[in-house]
Amino acid sequence: MITVESAFTTEIVENGDLLVGPWRSPKQMLQAQTYDSHASIHDDATAQKLGFRGGTIEGPTHFSQFAPLCERIWGRAWFMTGCLSAHYRNPVFEGEEVQAQIEKPKPGQTVCTIGMIKRDGTEILRGTASIDGDGTETALSRRLGELKPLTDPVILADIKLGMKTPRQAIKMDFDQNMGDLYPFSLADKLKVITEPSDYYSLEHNPWGRAIIPMEMLSVLFQYRAREDRLP
Template sequence: MTQPFADTPFLCGPLRKPRQMLADQRYDGHKSIHDDAMAEGLGLRAGPIEGPTHFSQFDPLLYKVFGQAWFETGCISAHYQNMVVEGEEVRAFVEAAPSQHPRFVRIWAEKRDGTPVLTGSASIGDANGLPHEIQNRIAKLRPATGLVINRDLKVGQRGAVVEKIRMGFDDHMGDHYPFTLADKLKVITEPCAWYSRETGGQSPWGRPIIPMEMISVLLGSTSAQAQLSGRKPAVGLFAGQEIRLLKGPLFVDQDYELEREIVALSESARTESVWIRTRVVEAGSRDAVAEMILNGAVMKASYPTYEEEARALGLG
């Protein structure tokens, strides 16, 4: 019998309402863009939900496409398009099957009304030569010639120290991330037995694993130690992000070390961006286990003397 319906070209997750957990986030002595008052002062409706929160909605879909390998050598690469505030509903989409590349799919997310939230790609295994969203965007960047806030930074500049980090279920992750893994697991959009304290030992690796969205928290919680940010005070946001597992998953209560490097600098009409690659190695073995590329954008309007300094630099 012939198939009466055409194959659906994509997998679609359910509508979810991700939770805002960064209202109390602080850095450089001030609240972040995730605080409602700060966001409204910069012309936003309310404090947005952090971009990688949406990564959890892709995990069940990508596990369906790639199987266990998603948690071992998976890569998610996303450009954030529109902010989401608490109460809004978001749905994740993934190509139903790899097309041109057998280990690569396109991904995207939308609000209930179709407003795009992010666009990107996902893959497993060796990522060399694959058209990942963030790497494509870096390749197309023009040289940044009008930097004010980030004018002291250089491509190739490395972090000031090797950062030491771990994430236990009850570890408070600092001012940048004022909550614990246990707090997150109470509200995560896609609960998984492999994440939890009670059932994580039943995972294929015999230990609880860190959710993909919380890898961003793990790597971001000590970022100030690297001293790779621009002039202050300025309010930033995540404009794009890629998390790649090399020898995953990452584990709860495992010691890791982080090494950072600026791989690109860029600018737009409203922002200046630092693109930083963070390399994650397992403490002791020194095995490279993961990498993240983050496009950290700062809003020009949040830097009090931006116009004055731009004119002094001959950029006005």
């Protein structure tokens, strides 16, 4: 039985300066994804036309494997202020096994380096996990600081610094299909999530109601993104 003290039963081992999770085979759930009325890179045929072996697994799917590692380090604070910042290096295809790693922190450390590899050592991602920060110490912030100022933008041509869109009310029920970009439900995801937890489906946690896995936050945020009216 999972207790309030621990959200996961995931086996975690120490390997030198790292905490390492188990090998997992994440599921590809975006085969039916459509984007602007066409199939996406997560569709096998579309991906193969672009030179990939098949439909790639969506990046945030891998976030779940880091959750038990981060909870081991920061406890409840991870669920309240946790942040993952990842630079993806290679794609993962269904059937492949991957392993999440995080550096063992010093006392009081709130930012730790993370990484993920395949069985053959291929690097999937590198980045940071953190709590309580303002984003300035994340892998993304560091990477942005290394870039030259953007000139002649294309995708962002009509976006100006400081632009805002109105707030939107949003919800995600367990059996709610989340639209063309994410054609599945939270319940569908919880059946195959790499790191299951009662926290995600029951009220058996410190907050008294089910919480959303980090890999499903992008699903929630994108559900009504088309209504934002960003140029």
